[in-house]
Amino acid sequence: MRHLLLKKIWEEEQVPMDWIEIHLIKIPKKNGPSKCENYRGITLLSVPGNVFNRVLMNWMKDSLDAQFRDQQSGFRKDRWCTDQIATLRIIVEQSVDYEKAFYSMYRRTSWKLFRHYGVFEKMVNIIRHSYYGLHCKYNTENINPITLDGETLEEVKTLTYLNSIIHEQGESDTDVKARIGKARTAFLQLSNIWNSKQLSTNIKVRISNTNVMTLLLYGAENRRTTTTIIKKVQVFINSCLRNIRNSHWPDTISNNLL
Incomplete structure (x- = not known):
């Protein structure tokens, strides 16, 4: 039929x-x-x-997929926007930091290592003197601005890409701070649910995971994670759980129990 x-x-x-x-x-x-x-x-x-x-x-899928750009991941099978975010973060992190490249090495240690491995003193002196007064010049007059469709792209320290903030240094603190702010706003908008006496704690937690934690953890697998970032995220999660359980001072409850 x-x-x-x-x-x-x-x-x-x-x-x-x-x-x-x-x-x-x-x-x-x-x-x-x-x-x-x-x-x-x-x-x-x-x-x-x-x-x-x-x-x-x-x-239509096969014929359309053949015409889509490889860079398009949204609303396509087996592709996710988080992959694009990860790619951009990797590009930023792998870019060359010229300041660190030229000044991160302690050269006196290098001379000692040369002598330790049996390099002739004369060769060590030649190498050592070749670094005296070493400096780098960068021609700023021959830099052509990057244009797209005739418009010059602005140089910025941060970029919002697919709802994630990408920092020029590759750090994730700015993105995590914004994520916590969005998640906190969503949590406060659902205050009537957290204060409800008809809903069980398990249901409230499930609602929180769906409507709040998804905002908090979006793109988390692509961030450069540090102890400070983990602590900030965990503090916010614990705060949400305490509000859901209606636990307030002077009542105390351990984080492990939460």
Whole structure:
């Protein structure tokens, strides 16, 4: 029956009227039912129509994928935006820091190592004197600005890329701070849920994991993790759990128990 229906649609190039009729369900998301923006709209579509759309998408997928750029990862099978974030972070981290490249070596130790491994003193002196007054010149007049579609790209210290902040030095503190701020805002917006007496603690934690922790941990697998960053994230998570459990001073509860 389904095959006959899909075949008829394919031949006539027309879909049933039921498939283009959308049922809108409104779900309140915050106080103030008199305002439309306080509702979240969910559309209910025809199930057979969704099946047919899936068939069409499978037919078109291969031909469209061949035309997409390799750099496009969003809304594509087996590709994720976090891969793009990881690639950009690796590029930034692997770029050459000329200051560290020229001044990070303690040269007196090098002369001692040369002598330790039996290098002739005369050769050591020649190498040592070749470093006296060593300096680097950089021609700033021959630098051509990077342009894209005729517009010059601005040099910045931070870049927001796919909702993650990329720092020129490759550090993740700025991104983590912004993530914690977004997660805290989302947590405060759901204060009615945390204060509810009808919901169990397990349900509240599941809601927190879905609506708060996803914001906090987005792109976390691509960040350069330090002890300070881990501590900041854990402090915020513990704070959320204490609020969910309604644990306040002078009541105490260990972090391990949380």
